[in-house]
Amino acid sequence: MLQIEIPNEISSKLSIKGVSKHFRSGGRDVHALDHVSLEVSDGEFVCLVGPSGCGKSTLLNIIAGLEQADEGQVLSDGTPIVQPGRDRMMLFQEPALFPWLDVLANVLFSLRLKPGLARKERLEVAKFYLKLVGLEKFEDAFIHELSGGMKQRVALARALAPNPRVLLMDEPFAALDALTREQLYGDLQNIWQKRKKTIIFVTHNVREAACLGDRVVLFSPHPGRIREQFKVDLPRPRDINSVELARYSTTITAALKNRTLEETKETE
Amino acid sequence: MKRTIKVMLFFAGLVAVWQAFYFAHVWSRVLLPSPLSVGRYLWGAALDGTLGSAIVVTLKRLLLGYAAGLALGLPLGLLTARFNLLNDTLGLLALGLQTLPSVCWVPLALLWFGQTEMAMLFVVVMGTLWSVIIATDNGVRNISPTFARAAKTMGSRGLHTWLKVILPAALPFIVTGMKQGWAFAWRSLMAAEIYVTILSGFGLGSLLNDGRELNAMDQVIGIMLVLLFIGLIADKILFSPWERFLRRRWGTAI
Numbered sequence: 001m002l003q004i005e006i007p008n009e010i011s012s013k014l015s016i017k018g019v020s021k022h023f024r025s026g027g028r029d030v031h032a033l034d035h036v037s038l039e040v041s042d043g044e045f046v047c048l049v050g051p052s053g054c055g056k057s058t059l060l061n062i063i064a065g066l067e068q069a070d071e072g073q074v075l076s077d078g079t080p081i082v083q084p085g086r087d088r089m090m091l092f093q094e095p096a097l098f099p100w101l102d103v104l105a106n107v108l109f110s111l112r113l114k115p116g117l118a119r120k121e122r123l124e125v126a127k128f129y130l131k132l133v134g135l136e137k138f139e140d141a142f143i144h145e146l147s148g149g150m151k152q153r154v155a156l157a158r159a160l161a162p163n164p165r166v167l168l169m170d171e172p173f174a175a176l177d178a179l180t181r182e183q184l185y186g187d188l189q190n191i192w193q194k195r196k197k198t199i200i201f202v203t204h205n206v207r208e209a210a211c212l213g214d215r216v217v218l219f220s221p222h223p224g225r226i227r228e229q230f231k232v233d234l235p236r237p238r239d240i241n242s243v244e245l246a247r248y249s250t251t252i253t254a255a256l257k258n259r260t261l262e263e264t265k266e267t268e
Numbered sequence: 269m270k271r272t273i274k275v276m277l278f279f280a281g282l283v284a285v286w287q288a289f290y291f292a293h294v295w296s297r298v299l300l301p302s303p304l305s306v307g308r309y310l311w312g313a314a315l316d317g318t319l320g321s322a323i324v325v326t327l328k329r330l331l332l333g334y335a336a337g338l339a340l341g342l343p344l345g346l347l348t349a350r351f352n353l354l355n356d357t358l359g360l361l362a363l364g365l366q367t368l369p370s371v372c373w374v375p376l377a378l379l380w381f382g383q384t385e386m387a388m389l390f391v392v393v394m395g396t397l398w399s400v401i402i403a404t405d406n407g408v409r410n411i412s413p414t415f416a417r418a419a420k421t422m423g424s425r426g427l428h429t430w431l432k433v434i435l436p437a438a439l440p441f442i443v444t445g446m447k448q449g450w451a452f453a454w455r456s457l458m459a460a461e462i463y464v465t466i467l468s469g470f471g472l473g474s475l476l477n478d479g480r481e482l483n484a485m486d487q488v489i490g491i492m493l494v495l496l497f498i499g500l501i502a503d504k505i506l507f508s509p510w511e512r513f514l515r516r517r518w519g520t521a522i
Contacts, residue, residue, distance in 0.1 A: 099519075109432075110422040113423040113424055113428075142519065
């Protein structure tokens with residue numbers, strides 16, 4: 001049982017309107033996103049899937065406010081996003097935890113930057129989230145003492161602690177072993193149901209997307225566009241190894257393969 | 269305990285070998301004095317105060333110059349990492365001057381400042397400064413960019429990011445640079461003290477040089493032992509705590 005109840009922020013609705021982005025890479029112009037539009041309702045779990053170079057991570061960075069769109073805009077509850085904000089927290093493939101701080105201080109890092117919290121409150125909140133991710137016994141540990149899965153849990157606690165409305169996840173489980181990953185799928189779904197957030201989750205892994213997402217958005221590269229969307233109507237918590245889920249991921253993988261085939265034909 | 273005994277046996281063995289060579293009369297006894305006569309010299313110099321005051325003079329120059337070098341080098345290294353223009357200019361200059369053996373500053377310092385303490389300080393600062401700038405700059409550039417991005421999404425900006433994220437993240441590199449800066453400062457100061465006598469204070473380098481001029485090998489070897497000992501102590505006091513900190517937090521040795 002959680003001893004204290006931290007009030008949860010209402011999750012926000014995201015509108016991505018005609019977003020385009022070019023950048024130069026290796027002397028070539030890359031058309032990362034081409035007029036991408038997407039509506040995400042509040043509390044929805046959306047997975048973005050596609051091959052490398054389809055612009056899904058770029059879109060995530062634009063929503064985070066870390067990059068600017070060349071054209072179009074992203075609205076969070078009607079307000080345009082121009083810079084990073086505590087209402088949108090991000091998880092990266094590498095946990096990006098600070099090795100000079102212990103686990104608790106890492107979670108406190110994001111809270112110290114949030115105004116209006118007394119020292120005692122910050123400590124309570126940090127411990128609450130460490131407990132939520134199941135690491136309350138490790139608050140004094142240093143980062144190098146944790147396993148890969150534990151590190152991502154701490155990163156999740158750190159991202160949840162300032163109580164964001166949106167959680168942006170950029171392949172957070174890609175570097176973990178299969179067993180740890182499966183466990184984290186369960187935990188993430190649990191946490192998402194307890195602390196309802198709008199989640200945008202970028203991945204290469206179709207099965208992972210089908211397991212986690214209410215909706216799977218398929219991207220195609222060069223230029224980055226949305227090709228197809230799939231609603232995943234399965235009860236939660238979902239098991240990555242279930243037969244129903246396999247059916248969804250087969251359909252999505254087939255669509256992904258067809259697109260890739262068509263594109264190679266087009267370019268030939 | 270067992271380790272301490274082994275260490276003591278090792279050094280006792282070294283002294284025994286030295287003594288054996290002395291007895292064997294391989295070299296002239298003027299060129300190779302016995303361990304006992306070196307000890308006798310050190311004891312005498314400690315009693316009449318020459319050794320103590322030389323150590324104070326040398327350490328004062330070293331610590332002052334080193335502190336000044338760090339105080340200048342750390343912020344300059346952060347600046348060269350932050351601004352490309354500074355990196356192209358000051359960064360290149362630092363790289364060039366770091367390759368210059370710092371004893372080469374001695375003639376210039378003497379002409380500029382005369383035979384004064386200032387000349388000594390200048391040489392030590394020049395020995396420290398460039399390698400600290402380069403190590404800090406290098407450390408900041410090697411930080412995973414995700415650190416800064418994560419900090420940004422959490423609301424960290426500007427000075428806060430520099431002090432709370434970039435500086436601590438670069439710490440392993442900075443400590444390595446500080447160690448290197450220390451080594452350069454120590455070497456350049458010794459060279460300067462041997463090279464030139466400064467009337468405001470006789471350091472260990474002067475004592476070493478006096479030993480040569482007087483053909484007093486016991487003094488030469490005695491002072492060298494003192495220098496070696498100071499180097500070891502400085503490493504233990506100045507850098508071991510940092511290294512322990514890094515090993516504990518980062519989980520790696522530098």
